[in-house]
Amino acid sequence: MTAPLLEVRNLTKTYRTGGGLFGRERAAHVVDDVSFVIEKGATFGLVGESGSGKTTIGRLVLRLVEANGGSLLLDGEEIGEKSDAEMRRLRQRMQIIFQDPFASLDPRVKVGEAIAAPIRLHRLRPRRDVRDRVVELLELVGLGAHQADRFPHEFSGGQRQRIAIARALAVEPELIVCDEAVSALDLSIQAQVINLLADLRDRLGVSYLFISHDMAVIRHVATHVGVLYAGRLVETGEAKEVFGNPRHPYTRMLLAASPSPVPGDARQRQAIAGEPPSPYERAPGCRFASRCPSAIDACRSEQPPLSTFSRGSHQAACIRAEEFDRLTLLSDEEARMSPAYRLRIDLLRRARAESRAT
Amino acid sequence: MEQAPVGKFLLSRLLSLVPILFGTSLVAFFLIRLIPGDPVIALLGLEANDDAIAALRSSLALDRSLPVQYLAWLGNVLTGDFGRSIQGGRQVFPLILGALGPTALLAVAALVISLLIAIPAGIVAATRRDTVADYGASFAALCGLSMPSFWLGVLLILAFSIYVPILPASGYVSPLVDPLRFLSFLVLPALTLGTALSAATMRMTRATMLEVLRADFIRTARAKGVPWRRVVWRHAFRNAQIPIVTLIGIQMGQLLGGVVITETVFSWPGIGKLTVDAIFARDYPVVQGAVLVTAVLFVFINLLTDVVYTLIDPRVGLQ
Amino acid sequence: MSAVAAPGAALARGLVRDRRAAFGCALVVVACLAAIAAPLLAPYDPNAPDFVAALSPPSSAHLFGTDDLGRDTFSRVIYGARVSLLVGLVSVVGALVVGTGLGVVAGYFGRFADALIMRVMDVVFAFPSILLALAITAVLGPSLSNAILAIAVVNLPVFARIARAQTLVVQRLDFVEAQRALGFGPFAILAKTIVPNILAPIIVQGSLLFAAAIITESYLSFLGLGAQPPTPTWGNMLRNAIGFLGLAPWLAWFPGAAIFLTVLGFNLFGDALRDIFDPRNT
Amino acid sequence: MMTSETRDDPELLRISGLRVGFGDGPDIVDGVDLSLAPGKILCLVGESGSGKSLTALSLMKLLPPNARLTAKRLQFQATDILALSEERMAALRGDRLAMVFQEPMTSLNPVMTVGEQIVEALRQHRTLSRAEAREAALEMLKRVHIPAADQRMDAYPHQLSGGMRQRVMIAIALVCRPALLIADEPTTALDVTIESQILALIDELRSELGTAVLFITHSLAVVAEIADEIAVMYAGRVVERGSRDAIFSDPQHPYTLSLFAAMPRANDFGRQLASIDGQVPSPGDMPEGCRFAPRCPFAVDCCREAYPPLLPAEPGHDVACWRAPLEEAVAKALPA
C-alpha cells in the first residue's frame, strides 16, 4: 500500500506569551494532538470555530511555524526534521493560500511579478514563457492580463484573494493548504475558483487541506472532513459520512447552525450557547462539555479519544456518539425558492448552455 | 523557558560581554600600536634625547615584548587597574570616568534638545507633506546638517557671548559644584550638538511617519473618530518609533564615544577630546581604557534599545 | 515582463512628475558635472597662489573671492566637488550596502548570527573613528581611498543597526512568511522582500551621512589622512575658513553652500527615490 | 436624544450619483444611488471588485488619498457629508457612523492591545473614566463572543486568530452604538455559529437603538437572513435593487441570477459550479452599453449599445436590464 500524500500525527502547538517585559509567561495550547491523513487527490476539509487552531494547523503543515510535538510525513517521509534547505525544495510540493490575502502580498511588488517570481524560482517554465503563464494564471482566477502591472493595494479584497490563489497555483504544488481561500469572493468567482481547484484535483491529483467556515463549500469540495474544536479534532471521516451522519454534538450543532440562502428559512439557525474554553487553561474532560446539551458527568472527567465512534474511517471523540439520532438536514434550497426564481435560473442555465454550444 | 524572558536575555547579553571585551582589548591594544609614533617621544617632544627616551621607556615597561605587555595589562585590568596615563601619570580609570561624566551630561542634554526639535518637526513635515511647513522643516534640517559643528559652535558663541553676551563662551564646571553655572556652560554646546542631531532625527521621523501614515490601521483609527492629532501621535508615531529609537541609540553611542569638535570648541572636558588627545600622544593605557569602557557602554546602550524595541512593538521578541 | 519594468524608466517618469525630485536631481547632476568638468569650468588654477590678491572679497575677477593664499575660491569650490563627492558617495554607498547586508542578516537569522554581527558592530563602533583612520592608514598607507575606507567602516554599524531593527519588525509580516512558503531561500527573501521594505529609513540615513562624510573627510585630511593640500575639498575649505571668520567670511559661504546644496540635492533625490519605488504613493 | 432624532428621520442615508476614481483614471464607482432608513439593513452584494468597498469608504470619507470622490448627494442624518470638514467628520465617525473594514489583519494597530483600541473608540465620544471604559470594552468583547475576553483585552492583534481580529473590529465599531454601521464583509472570517451570533447582535442593536446597517457580503445566506433591502453591484454600478423578498423571489437581472446559480448546493459534490463565462471588463475599457452584456447569455444588440437605466420592475424593485422581465423576452427563443 502506498503512503498517503500527507500524514499528520499527534501535532501539538503551544504559544507562549509573555505578559509584558517582566510578566510571567503563559502558555496557550492552540493545537493539541491532531492527527489526520490526506491521500493523493483528496480534499481534507477542516472546519471549526474561529480561533480553534485551523490556521495554525495549516502553518504547521508547511512548517512555517514549528510544532511542539508530533510528526509530519510527506509521502511517508518525515519532514518535521528536514533542514531549511530541504524544506525549501519540498515547498514546491506544498503551498498555502493565506487567510488574509492582503497581508500576505508584498506591497512593493506588482502582482504579476509576485506570481512570476516563484515560477522562476522553481524553474517551472522557460524564462520567456513566464509572462504567458502569469497571464494564464490570472485569467484562471478571473483576473485580466492588464492587472499584472498593478500593486496589491490597488485591488479589492476579493481580487487580492485571487492573486494569492494564482500565486500558490503558480508553483504547481501537489498539496495546497487553502485557508479561507474563497471566502472573500463573490459567488460566481468562488464557483470559478472551486471549479478550477476541482479540475486540478481531477487532472493532476492535487490534494487540498481546505479550511473554511462555509459548510456549503466544504460539502461541495471535501472528500474528507475534520472538525476542530479548541485545538482538538473532535470528528473526522469521509465527507459524506460526517455530513450525513454526524456523531459529535459540536459537528451536529455546526451543521444545524449553517445558514440557508432561503429568506425566512434561516431564522431557526441556532447559536451554540456559551463560549469555547480558554486556550490558557486546560480542564480535564471533554472540551466541549461546558457547552454541550448532552453532556453527562463522565464527559467532564475524561477527555474521550477520537476513536470513540468508529465506522470505517469515521471517528468521533464523544462517549455518547452512538446514542444520537441521524441528523436530517434540509436539502435542496432551490426547491424552496419561488417559481419565478426557478424559472429564471432555468432560463439562465439553458441560455448558457446554448451560448456555449455555439 | 520558565524564566522571565528578560532575565534570560540580560544574562546572555552579559555573558556576551566577555568575548566582546576580550576582542576589544586585543584589537585596541594592537591597533594603537600599529600607528607609528612612540609615546615616549611624544611625551618628551623635541627635547628628547636617546638616554631620556630609554630611561622612560623602561620605567613604563614599554621595552618588553608586546604579548608580555598585553598580558600584563589585561591582568591588571581584570583586577580593576587600568594603569596610569603615560602623559601626566594620572590613573586611567578615574581619568576616563571623570571625562565620561561631562560627556554624558552633554549627550543627554543634546539628545533632549534634538528630540524636542526633531520629533515635532518631523511629524509636522510628514503630516503636512509638501507644504511650506514640510519644506521649511526639511530646509532647516539640512542647513543644520551641512553646517559642521565647529562652525555652528563658533557662530553660537559669537551670537550669545559676544553680540548678546548672556552666556559664557566656553568652559565647564561640575553641576555638583555650581548647578547654575553648569547650566550656563551647557546651553551652547548642547544646542550645537542638539541641532546637528536633530537634523537626522527629523528626517528619519518624517520618513517613517510617511510610511506608517499609509497603514490600514490609521484608517481604522480615523474611522473611530479619533482626531487627526491623536491619530498621528498615538497611532502613527508609536508605530514609527523603531527606526527612531534605533537612531537615538546610535546617536547616544556616538555622543558617549565623544564629540571631539564640540568638546574642543567649548572646552568641555569630555571623553572625546581625552581619547583623541591620547591617540595623538600614543598614550596607550588611556586609549585602551577608553575603548574598553566605550565598548561596554555601547553594549549596554544596545541592550537598552533592544529592550525598548520590545516595549514599542510587541511583535519583536528578545533575541 | 513589464512587472519588472526597468527601474530607470520608473525613475525617469517620477522625475518628470515630481518637480522637487527633478530639482534634487538637477543639483546632484550639477555637482557631478562640476566634478567631472572642473578643468573646463574653473577660471583659474585652483592651486595657484596669488599673494597680492590674498583674501580679496568676491568681485568680477574672483566670483567667490580669494583665500588666504590668494587662490580663487570659485575654482576651488568647483575642484572641491571632486574629492568631496567621491568621499561622500563612495563611503556612504559602501557602508550602506555592506552595513545593510549585515544588519538584515543579523535581524533575520537572529541568534548566533545576530549576536556575532551586532557585537562586532558594537566593537567597531566603540573605536573612535580617528583611531580607525590612523590604524588603516598605518597599515595601508595614507591616501584618499583609505580615508574613504575609514569613513565607511565607521558608518557601517549605523546602517547595520537600522537595518537590523527594521528587519526585526518586517520579518514577522505575513508576506515574508508567504515568500518562505513559496520556497524562497533566506537570501532571496532578504534581498527581494525584506530589503525593499526597510529601505526608507536607510535611504534617509544614507543621504544624511553624505554630509557627515564630507565633513569627516575634512577632519581626516586635516590630520593628514585624506586629501593632501593643496587639493581643495569643501570640508577643508570650510575648516580653513574658520580662521578667517571675521576677516573673510566669504571663504565659508561658498563651500558651505556647495555642501548644503549637494546634500539638499541628495536628500530630495533620496525622497524621490523612495516615493517612486513606493507603489502606495500617488 | 440621538436615537430619537434618527428615528424621526425617514431617510438616514441618501447617496446619489456617487462616483469614485483614482488619479486621473476612469470612474470605478460610476454613479451609485442608494438610500437607507433608520433601523434598516441594506445588503450590498455583487461582483468582487465592483466597488462595494469604495462605496462604503466614500461614506466615511476615508478613501485612499489619491482617490477622487464626487457625488450629487451624500447625505447622512440631514448632514451633507461631502461638505463636512475633517474635524466635524471625525466627530461623526465612530460615534454615529461606524465602519468595520474588510481587512481584519492589517486594520488593527499592531502595537496597541485590543483592549486599548476599543477603549479609545469609546472614550473618544463618551466621557467615561478609564475603568468604566475598560469595563464597557470588555463587555463589548464578550458580546462579540471572544473567548477568554478578559485575557484577550490585553492581547496584541498578532496573537489573535483571523476571526477574533474581525470580531475586535466589530467591537470597535459597535462600542459607541452608531446610528449607521457600515460593515464590509464583517463575517467572512467567522464560523457559522459566531456569524449567527454577530448577526444577532446587529439585529439587537437595530431593534434597540434603530441602528441602520450597510452590510457588504458575498454570502447569500447572510443576506437572506438579515437584509431588509438588497442592492446588487456589477462593475461600479447598481444593477438591481429592491427588498429582500423581491430580489429572492423575483430576481430580474441576469447577473443576480448568475450569482444565485453559482451557489454550491447540497449533494452536488463533484459537479461543476455554475460560474460566469468571460472576463469582467477593465474600468478603463468599459463596454458602451450594458456592462454585463459581454458575459450575458441574453444579450442582444440594444444591450451592447446603450446602458440600461435602473428602472422599477415593480414598485420598490429596480433593475437595470433592457430585457427584464426575462421570460417574456427570451422564453420563446430558447428550446425547452
Next chain:
Amino acid sequence: AAPDVLDVAIVSDPVTLDPALMASFFELSVQYNLHEPLLHVTPDLAIEPGLAELSAPDDTTYVLTLKDGLTFHDGTAIDAEAVKANFDRMLDPATGSPRRSELGPIASVEASGPLEVTIKLSAPYAPFAGVLANRAGMMVSPKAVADLGADFATKAVGSGPYKLVSWNKNSELVLEAFDGYWRGKPAIGRVVFHPISDETVRMTNLRSGTVQLADGVAPQLVSQVEQASDLTMKQRPGLGFNAFSFNNTRAPFDKAAVRQAFVTAVGPQVIQRAVYFGTGSVSNGPVPPSIAWAYDETLDPARGDAEKAKSILSEAGISDPVEVSVTVTNSPLQVRTAEIIQAQAGQAGFKVSINQIDPTSLITVLRQKDFDLCMSPWSGRSDPDGNMFNYFTKDGPNNFAGYQSDAVDGLLKKARTTLDQDERATLYKQAQETIAEDAPMLFLTFPSTLQASVAKLDWMQWPDGALRLQFAKFS
C-alpha cells in the same frame, strides 16, 4: 574692586606639572607660575637673581646662594639640600629628564652650606646661567616628590608665585597666590588656566570676556585685536625660529646645491606676510634678532628668486623636476606655509608634494630621518647655544638634518666653553655664515610672541611667551 580672578586661555593643557619632565613649549606659561627658576630673566633677556644668586669663582665652578627663609608651597624649606636633591633628580638617568642634557657638563653638585650650593663643571659651559633661569632652574619640593610618587606630575609642589589648587584635565587648572612668594604675594589672587586649542575659539573667549588673557593669538587676528578698544594686543620678537630641516643624508637634499637652490627659491617675505600677516621677521639663520649680540644681520642672501634657484640647479647639473616631499604637521599655519613652499619651489623646478602628519609622528619622523624636508621649528632659548648646539653639532639631538660639518661642530663646541660674550658672538656669527652656505635647513621666519588681554589687565610680555603673572594686575 578689581577682580581677583584671572582667566587665561592657553593653547593646550599641560602634560605634566613636573618641570623635570616637561617637554612642551605650551606648558611654560603654567610652569613659570608654579615654579620660579633659581635665576630670573628679564624681558630683555638680562639674567638677575631669583630664588638664588649665582656667582662663578672660576670657569668651571658656580655657587648658588639661596635667599633666606624661602619655602616651597608645602612649607618645606628651600635650602641647599633641596636644591641638590632637585639637581640629583634631574641628572639621574633613571628619571629620564630632558633637563639632564641642558644642564651641560656637570661634574658634581654639593650643598656647601645651608643655603649654598656649589656646582662643579667638567668644562666651561657658557649657557649655564641661562639654563638656570629656564626650566632646569625650577625647583620642586623633594618631600612632595617622595610623598606623591607618580601623582607628583599632577599635583606639583613648587616655589613659584602661585600654587596649585586643582587641575581638571582639559577643563581648568586653578592656581592660587602663594603667600610665601619671595617678591610678596602676587596682586591677582587666583589664576585659572583654560586650555583652548582652537585659535578662533581662544579669541572668541577673550572677546566675550570669558577669559581675560589669551596666549597664542593667530597672526591673522592680530590687526583685529589691535583695533578692538577693549583689548590689548602685545607682540614681541620671540626666541625661536620657524624652519625646515633638509634631509642631508639622502637624495636629493644630500647635495648642497639642491638645498641652496631650494632655499633660494623660497621667499620668506611671502611667508611672513601671507602666513604670519606681517608679524615676526624674516629669517635666514637660527639666531633671532631678540638675541641681539649673536644675531647676524649681514646674512641677506637672495631669496624667493626662482630664476637664480634654477640656475643653481642647472649649474650643479641637476635636471628638473626634482621631486621632493615636504612634511608638516596639521596646524593651519604649517599647512599654509607648506602650500607656499610648494608653489614657490614649484616655479624653480621642484615638484613638491605635501605630507601632513600629526604632531606626535613629527618627532618620530624627524628622529628617523624619514623625510625630504620637514618642519622643525624651535621655541628658542635666551642663549644662542640653545638655538644652535643641538641642531648643528654632529650628534646634536636636534640635528634632524644629519648635518655633518667639522667647522660648525668645532665653532659651536668652542662657543660653549668660551665665556666671553664678544668672543662667543664672533664664533656664532662664523657658524651662522657657514650654515647659510651649507644650507642644512630652510629658515623662514622668526616668529613673534603674540598674546592679548582685556585692556584693563596690566601685564608684561616675555620673548619666550611664558606668562609670569606675579607681574600682572588689574588696573
